[in-house]
Amino acid sequence: MNQLPNSIEARDARVHMHPYTNARMLEEQGPVVMQRGDGVHVWDVSGKKYIEAMAGLWSVGIGFSEPRLVEAAAKQMAELPYYHTFAMRSHTPAVELAEMLIDMMPVPMSKVFFTNSGSEANDTIVKMVWYRSNALGKPEKKKIIGRVKGYHGITVASGSMTGLAPNHTSFDLPLPGFLHTGSPHFWREGQPGETEAEFAARRVRELEELILAEGPDTIAAFIGEPLIGAGGVIVPPPGYWEGIQEVLNKYDILLIADEVINGFGRTGNMFGSETFNMKPDIMTLSKQLSSSYLPISAIVMNDRVYQPIADETQRLGGFGMGFTGGGHPVAAAVAVENLKIIAERDLLGNARTVGAHMQKRLEELASHPLVGEKRGTGLIAGLELVLDKEAKTAMEKPGMLGMKAAANIFAEGVVTRAIGDTLAFCPPMIITKEQVDEVADKVKIGLDKTASELGIA
Known part of the structure; x- marks a missing residue:
């Protein structure tokens, strides 16, 4: 690993087997270690801030660190x-x-x-x-x-x-x-x-x-x-x-x-x-x-x-x-x-109104060269990525395109999840329209970077 021997990432990789993870890759690279959360955001141990657009695992409905x-x-x-x-x-x-x-x-x-x-x-x-x-x-x-x-x-x-x-x-x-x-x-x-x-x-x-x-x-x-x-x-x-x-x-x-x-x-x-x-x-x-x-x-x-x-x-x-x-x-x-x-807090109402805005903003990405289909309802959505829109095919190994795009979006400060070649979004139900806009804008930057790396205009 490219980390100091006693870093928290290296310590984790030495002793911790993770779910839904390539164990050998984890041994080599170590995990991203999150340290705190507030509202729709989480911060890793280096202090980098992310919008948690997956609400953890589809689940932190009212956001992080709710005092009540x-x-x-x-x-x-x-x-x-x-x-x-x-x-x-x-x-x-x-x-x-x-x-x-x-x-x-x-x-x-x-x-x-x-x-x-x-x-x-x-x-x-x-x-x-x-x-x-x-x-x-x-x-x-x-x-x-x-x-x-x-x-x-x-x-x-x-x-x-x-x-x-x-x-x-x-x-x-x-x-x-x-x-x-x-x-x-x-x-x-x-x-x-x-x-x-x-x-x-x-x-x-x-x-x-x-x-x-x-x-x-x-x-x-x-x-x-x-x-x-x-x-x-x-x-x-x-x-x-x-x-x-x-x-x-x-x-x-x-x-x-x-x-x-x-x-x-x-x-x-x-x-x-x-x-x-x-x-x-x-x-x-x-x-x-x-x-x-x-x-x-x-x-x-x-x-x-x-x-x-x-x-x-x-x-x-x-x-x-x-x-x-x-x-x-x-x-x-x-x-x-x-x-x-x-x-x-009428979070159902927020899921309807802000959810409609999220669906609209992600639908705008349907024309992106890498997006085959946008789908979703309320505050849950997916973008299925392809290299050939007509054939609905991605890279030779299923999931590789989704993994590349998710990594680039993560680098921009948005946590999504690649399910095969589908990018999933399920933010906390307290998310605002402005925060949705930030997510959508950064997703586009991540998709553009992925397309550039693959030589796609």
């Missing part, structure tokens, strides 16, 4: 720093948070079950769905359908529902019983001459064909993000979710809405399910639930899901599932305060 969340954590830490919810115990923050979540649901829901991360929540949902099928006397009804490019986490079961090759390769995933149908990405996967409506109808047909081929009595649930996030910011075409739900209802298959990225205002409504007219049986919540100040996630389910599970716990004498930190009182207290701030 710091105070909520300190107050709860002093009062009851830890307790569990096992064996008919509870605590006030868990009760308050569960009540808030049930009250804000876009469809009638019955119960909340707390976990610690989106992956953990989705992994737990798999077990709940299997448990429910057994309770109903349908032990064969266990298969779960996800989508190509869908992202639902990285544990063994949630990673199996995820539809991305890097999360499967060399991990021996997906497990048997986890199926995948096509993604709703019209620009990339629409056939020549096919309209968006025809494409949506084809995806719905393909789902039904998969269900019939496997046997409807073997399919328990379908999981999907309202808008796909980590698979490349993919907005479903009109009519897609309506058609998908018609098929699921026809064959008595549960719908799981993974709201980990979409939830709590990101799309301009409280939940992506509202934005895309979904009526889920189960919802997965995390990230912006606490603005990721502390780890917490939640599973929210309707009575159709809950009642058979409850009956089975009565028959067996208990529910053999739970986590030591699930519904942690300090994390729950922070989440309660976080949700209050989202409501009080």
